[in-house]
Amino acid sequence: MRYFGFSFHGTPGCLRRLLEKNEWDFVQIQLNYYDWYQGTARQQYEILREHDIPVMVMEPVHGGMLAVLPEDCRQLLQDKNISPAGWALRFVMNLPGVSVTLSGMSETGQAEENTAAADSEHSLTRKELSRLERISEILHKKIAVPCTGCRYCCDNCPQGLDIPFLLSAYNDYRDEAAAFGDKNLAVWRLFRLKALAKEKQPSACIGCGSCTEHCPQGLDIPSYMREMSAV
Ligand code: SF4
Ligand code: SF4
Incomplete structure (x- = not known):
């Protein structure tokens, strides 16, 4: 069996046009709670759901930005046993239709943390989601340029x-x-x-x-x- 899909970096309008032109088995998009509340990740996700296409997620921790939060943001996380990266992964894995979450790891501890998030059956509550939204707002004000350090440029x-x-x-x-x-x-x-x-x-x-x-x-x-x- 072979599957036909693509990795997408573009506008929601462009994504919609691509989906209307061909049949696809999956699409990979950049999705994390920062881009959900401050960017177009939510729109892209909803377009894929409308077309019933499985979502593969890249950059769930926004290139590491959501793993190292400033103190005022950390204070908003309720369960301190879950790391900031763990919260970011739980946000993505909580979404229906997300079939794969790709997260770059450079240490064994990160691999353990990521597998714990994948094993977790923790569904985020409305209150937890609103805290993540608040964190995204604080970060948006603090970070002038949301560069993920991918070096594609x-x-x-x-x-x-x-x-x-x-x-x-x-x-x-x-x-x-x-x-x-x-x-x-x-x-x-x-x-x-x-x-x-x-x-x-x-x-x-x-x-x-x-x-x-x-x-x-x-x-x-x-x-x-x-x-x-x-x-
Ligand atoms: S500026 Fe360069 S390193 Fe930063 S997100 Fe864009 S392509 Fe990646
Ligand atoms: S020289 Fe061109 S590619 Fe390099 S930073 Fe300036 S605009 Fe970007």
Whole structure:
């Protein structure tokens, strides 16, 4: 038996058009509670359900972002015996129609945690879901650029920039500027980039847009590079 499907990074409208053109056995989408409440994951999931297509999930922990939560978000998780990653996996596995959940693991502990989540029969309550929604709102305010560090953009940058590294510096800068209201401190954080060779700094970006074309998150990377250069 062979199954015919695809991995999707695009808009809900595009997904609907693809489903109308052919018959598919499965589709893989990026789905996690952050993208459910702050992005288009819910719409994509609902379109697949309308077409009765099994959902395969990638990035259930949003590239690790939901595994390491800031303290104010951690406080919202009720059962402290379940890790933040465990909550993220339970959210996805709780959804009817999700047949496969793919999660990258780099340590034995993560494999144990993930299998525990898969074995769990814990159905999330309305209250637990509303807490995850609240966490997603807090994160959305804190994180200027939701880069997952997948590096799909890097091979396509003609300038060879380490784009995820630069975006993480940008996030630190925005976070500090928002938290302390002290532009000087925030600018100091960006100043670390001075240690990079000139041709690897944000100012080396030529604005070709190739990175954005290859970014599953559709991030407008050239505009962040421009802002960093200006600062
Ligand atoms: S827009 Fe800038 S960062 Fe993006 S691929 Fe082109 S040169 Fe690299
Ligand atoms: S492709 Fe997008 S999400 Fe992935 S590392 Fe590059 S900027 Fe980040």
